[in-house]
Amino acid sequence: MISYNKLSDEELLQLLVEQDTLAFSEIYNRYWSKLIAMAYSHTKEKFAAEEIVQDIFLSVWTRRDIIRIDSLKAYLATAVKFSVFKHQYNKNRQTKVLGELPHQAAPLTDEIVHAKFLEEYINGIVEELPEKCRLIYKHSRHKGMSAKDIAQEMSIAEKTVEAHLTKALKTLRLNLKGFLFLLTILLKLL
Incomplete structure (x- = not known):
């Protein structure tokens, strides 16, 4: 023993x-x-x-x-x-996110806090993407540009734009998979 x-x-x-x-x-x-x-x-x-x-x-x-x-x-x-x-x-970071929320007469709902935190989390993932991939994602999602318009502006093939968007979305999906599962569990506990 x-x-x-x-x-x-x-x-x-x-x-x-x-x-x-x-x-x-x-x-x-x-x-x-x-x-x-x-x-x-x-x-x-x-x-x-x-x-x-x-x-x-x-x-x-x-x-x-x-x-x-x-x-x-x-x-x-x-x-x-x-x-x-x-x-x-x-x-x-959470304190900073809460501080950036607009001050309202009504108390903040948990949904607003979670949405803002999720937005910050996604922005953090996007900022870690390779530069060209990040720029293409921002043009597509933040500026609402089509793949064709992005390709023309950046002087690259439309297929290249689509490949970078696919890569960005796959990276986001993989990173959010665990986060959303955890968030779901936390919300059920609250």
């Missing part, structure tokens, strides 16, 4: 790769409270800190066979730092 609490981090990691759930439980128990404290010291939100740490452990378990960790303690600490940064970035 293995006494997991006496094993080193390296030994636990080796067992984790072999899908040993008890090794994972030991890692979880060994680092949970330390990581919560670290995350809480930055977020000052208990729920956010717990969610961050839970996501990190979920990632460790689901990626156990592909991640290579030299130092478990350093890996988890770095993961908390990056996750806190991501949390703060998303929180600031």
